[in-house]
Amino acid sequence: MSEMTEIIGGISRSRIAAVREHETMVYVAARPRSEAAIGKGAQGYLGGVPMHWMRDWPMPFPFIVKKAKGAKLTDIDGIRLADFCLGDTGSMFGHSPAPVADAIRRQARRGLTYMLPNSDALAVGTLLSERFGLPYWQVATTASDANRFALRVARAITNRSKILVFNGSYHGAVDETFVQLQHGDQTNKKGLAGEFRDLTQGAVAVEFNDIEAVEKALAEGDIACVITEPVMTNSCMVLPQPGFHDALRAATRKHGTLLLIDETHTISTGPGGYTRAYGLEPDLFVLGKPIAGGVPASVWGMSADVAARWQEYEATKEPGYSGMGTTLSANPLQFAAMRAMLEDVMTDDAYKWMEERAERLQEGLAKVIEDNGLAWHVVRVGARVEFICAPGPLANGTEAAQAHAPELESVIHLGLVNRGCLIAPFHNMMLVSPATKKKHVDRLIMAFEDIVSELAQ
Missing domain, CATH: 3.40.640.10 (Type I PLP-dependent aspartate aminotransferase-like (Major domain))
Structure with missing residues (x-):
């Protein structure tokens, strides 16, 4: 995508920047302990993190996890999040079954x-x-x-x-x-x-x-x-x-x-x-x-x-x-x-639960996109759901690369975190686990609606 593009996924670059500035302030203010621990990098690690891709999260600095159980994470500032990243699939069936x-x-x-x-x-x-x-x-x-x-x-x-x-x-x-x-x-x-x-x-x-x-x-x-x-x-x-x-x-x-x-x-x-x-x-x-x-x-x-x-x-x-x-x-x-x-x-019953919740999530995200008049789409493979800030469906890798909108997506990710929901930092992947409840799905849909509506103003 050209650096000169002023509209990304139907949203102006100036609007994206303004929302990012606000969401960044909200994130930093909520996490003084994480900022003190890793805001300037963790001591002893190359690049300030144990693994380089930990810098790829869209937050100003990663938060420090205190514990994870089921479909929830709690950080050292006491903030609880509904977790739809689930270790980028590693904990797809929930944390510590x-x-x-x-x-x-x-x-x-x-x-x-x-x-x-x-x-x-x-x-x-x-x-x-x-x-x-x-x-x-x-x-x-x-x-x-x-x-x-x-x-x-x-x-x-x-x-x-x-x-x-x-x-x-x-x-x-x-x-x-x-x-x-x-x-x-x-x-x-x-x-x-x-x-x-x-x-x-x-x-x-x-x-x-x-x-x-x-x-x-x-x-x-x-x-x-x-x-x-x-x-x-x-x-x-x-x-x-x-x-x-x-x-x-x-x-x-x-x-x-x-x-x-x-x-x-x-x-x-x-x-x-x-x-x-x-x-x-x-x-x-x-x-x-x-x-x-x-x-x-x-x-x-x-x-x-x-x-x-x-x-x-x-x-x-x-x-x-x-x-x-x-x-x-x-x-x-x-x-x-x-x-x-x-x-x-990894039972049949677990997958049935995951499929039902993922379908609810897919439908909810799609409605938010439609209500805001955006030419985006949502795609799902079983318990895996993804929103894409471009029309679809996509046919190949070239089209997928052209659809990727990191500047816009990162603001949405940050906004979701500020509203109590974590999704994968790589693209816009969300996973539903057997521990994911209807209230978690609805929280993510509401958070998505809030940040997307803010961007689409």
Whole structure:
């Protein structure tokens, strides 16, 4: 978006600035303890925060969390917020679900890591196969790791060097996925730190929903794997067009390319993710963040065919490090938490509750947008809801990038915080958990109405 644009999402830049100034004063005045603790940066941390993206929140400084439970956060100034960020999906089923907290306490007395399986590990293997449909699984610590390892398997068994990614997608810190289309050319994504390689040598980027571009790229015969979310979520949300996933699966099979579905965010769709809800048939499957209720863990699964081909490859490869796995992965604390999540938390009833509340939220936000005469739209995937400050629906990553309005969105985020609601700092994502109540949803709708009406004056 041009720096000279005076209207952003139907709101004047001067109005955005005025509302930001007021909301900033409100935020700072309400949080003297957080300001004293981190207003000028926390001592000992590069950039003043433990992780660099903690600076990406739209507030003048992050508030310090005192505790989180269910769908609520309390900061050190005693302010309570209805939490719709939920750790950007890591706590999608609420903070510290009782079965998970109990399982962690039990396992903490039995050891935290020992590089050997326990009874929970045996149970989880069966649960993963039953839940997600693929027969063979491995455990990692982050979705980034899981995607990275799954792509190694894909390249090994196909003896192909490249992968295909969709423009505007995000799959964690997997180097070769950081490619983009810019004016029709493929380049490294902007902002990469210390990247010395041309990542387009190992990856091809095409637009989501463009099956002709997929076919053309796969026809070259050098692409090992297509990696994709079923719905693009790490941008302004882009839904698949009718028939796209069926055509994608047919194209990959035709050209001998594997298909990796990354469900880390779209697990919001239902108990088996978007894959089970819509009958997708991936060769490889990745799920991170919420699988252990907030304990760092991820899983990646493979079909029987991929497993058989991997065993053949292993029988002939040189001995040595595979480049897959880390020492703390598959530890007993992860298994305790995953078992509790799969057995007692990620249930059909929980998803039914989440779906109902998310639908209420979607309808409420859409009405606010309509009442204020704004050309915005709201999109939902199960328990995941997002408002987008541009017309929709969006078709691909290029359109998603053009729809992103960070200057406007950041003021809305700040205004929501000042009105007792927290949403994800990246884009406008909101999650509904089993702990989210009708009153929390209504509070967010009212807060959204208040700040949007203030902007639209």
